[in-house]
Amino acid sequence: MNNALVIGSGVMGSGIAQLLSINKIKTIITDSSIDNLKKSKEKVLLNLDSLLKKSIITKNQKAESIKNIDFIKTLDQEINQVDFVIEAANENFDTKKKIFKMLEKKISANCVLATNTSSISISEIASELKFPERFIGMHFFNPATIMKLVEIVKGRETNMETTDKIIKLTKRLGKIGVISKDSPGFISNRILMPMINEAIETLRGNVAEVDEIDSVMRLGMAHPMGPLKLADLIGLDVCMSILEVLRDGFNDKKYDPSPLLIKMVNEGKLGRKTRQGFYKYNKTK
Ligand SMILES: NC(=O)c1ccc[n+]([C@@H]2O[C@H](COP(=O)([O-])OP(=O)(O)OC[C@H]3O[C@@H](n4cnc5c(N)ncnc54)[C@H](O)[C@@H]3O)[C@@H](O)[C@H]2O)c1
Structure with a gap:
């Protein structure tokens, strides 16, 4: 090609x-x-x-x-x-x-x-x-x-x-x-998106702040990047759409996007691409 x-x-x-x-x-x-x-x-x-x-x-x-x-x-x-x-x-x-x-x-x-x-x-x-x-x-x-x-x-x-x-x-x-195989979310997002959604729910439930949630996954689970930072990188609108595909594809409400994720998407806080998500980004990042 x-x-x-x-x-x-x-x-x-x-x-x-x-x-x-x-x-x-x-x-x-x-x-x-x-x-x-x-x-x-x-x-x-x-x-x-x-x-x-x-x-x-x-x-x-x-x-x-x-x-x-x-x-x-x-x-x-x-x-x-x-x-x-x-x-x-x-x-x-x-x-x-x-x-x-x-x-x-x-x-x-x-x-x-x-x-x-x-x-x-x-x-x-x-x-x-x-x-x-x-x-x-x-x-x-x-x-x-x-x-x-x-x-x-x-x-x-x-x-x-x-x-x-x-x-x-x-x-x-x-x-x-x-x-x-052709299954909702394939391999990657079937595993990743519920984790990101749960990290957002952990934040919404006031269990910890953004930095703490990401630090736990980086330092405790050896992830190169915390789930909230990764959500910002992917785009919060993209994360929400994928969760909706998982929910509708498996007909299972466990994949419902977190209300906080929905709120941020509605406010246009989409992550890095809008320079505001769980973190703030300057123009060159
Ligand atoms: N963001 C990620 O980390 C990531 C990773 C892997 C796969 N994906 C997938 O890649 C795709 C794109 O995601 P993204 O993050 O680049 O989204 P994005 O929002 O950054 O870009 C989407 C672009 O598509 C354009 N567009 C919309 N309708 C169009 C049309 N009819 N014709 C031509 N252009 C059109 C929009 O104007 C926009 O510029 C999605 O299917 C997403 O699930 C995203």
């Missing part, structure tokens, strides 16, 4: 586009919000500088990334060249389904369609598609340039050729793929 299209230029789309372009894949990235697309361009440049400073990438890789990545407002002819699409729009079933229905009218016959969904059923998104055999879940972690794992999720009709192509791409990007 040498020509990629990334749909959605938020936290994950920007990171994935950066990762693809560093690895010499011609990448176009688009978003329904021009404002977000502009911010993504700024963010990608800042991140490349930061990766270079930390010696995670070389000068050549930075130049390669800038050369290979294109920020595009509306999709046109260029879509014919694309052999890999990864969607990283909001964690909403209808949004994702609409995107893929639009895409499949335009893509070429050998193009693989992947979603970065954290929790939504791959088979359900694929259910109304003309080419469900070319559709797959490719779940990157945040930040996509750094985190080693990719959760690969096959839908009911995903074929071997598609799966093999994604396993190969995962390796080429320097990542390690783990295959999960």
Whole structure:
């Protein structure tokens, strides 16, 4: 795969586009919000500088990334060249389904369609598609340039050729793929989100403050980052959407998002991306 299209230029789309372009894949990235697309361009440049400073990438890789990545407002002819699409729009079933229905009218016959969904059923998104055999879940972690794992999720009709192509791409990007069955939250978020939700409930119940809750999990359980800081990094709106998918998918109220999480999302306190979540962030963080 040498020509990629990334749909959605938020936290994950920007990171994935950066990762693809560093690895010499011609990448176009688009978003329904021009404002977000502009911010993504700024963010990608800042991140490349930061990766270079930390010696995670070389000068050549930075130049390669800038050369290979294109920020595009509306999709046109260029879509014919694309052999890999990864969607990283909001964690909403209808949004994702609409995107893929639009895409499949335009893509070429050998193009693989992947979603970065954290929790939504791959088979359900694929259910109304003309080419469900070319559709797959490719779940990157945040930040996509750094985190080693990719959760690969096959839908009911995903074929071997598609799966093999994604396993190969995962390796080429320097990542390690783990295959999960198509079940709500897959492996990662079925385990992670209830923990984050419980940390928020611990805070809401006045058992301890933010720092104490995170310290216990860092120092006592050897987690590299506490659950509240991780929730801020993921995005509180994303955490809430994933919990709703788990609750509805398993029909179990134990996954109900904490009232405090709902309140913060309603107040627009979404974590790092809005610079206010359980912690406050300055512009450069
Ligand atoms: N944040 C994380 O840590 C994380 C990790 C792994 C996977 N994910 C998943 O990745 C996806 C994106 O998450 P995010 O954190 O980047 O969200 P985000 O809110 O940062 O970005 C979503 C972007 O999608 C755009 N968008 C919405 N509808 C669109 C459409 N129809 N066409 C094009 N663009 C559209 C929005 O304008 C926004 O810029 C979600 O499915 C999420 O579950 C998130």
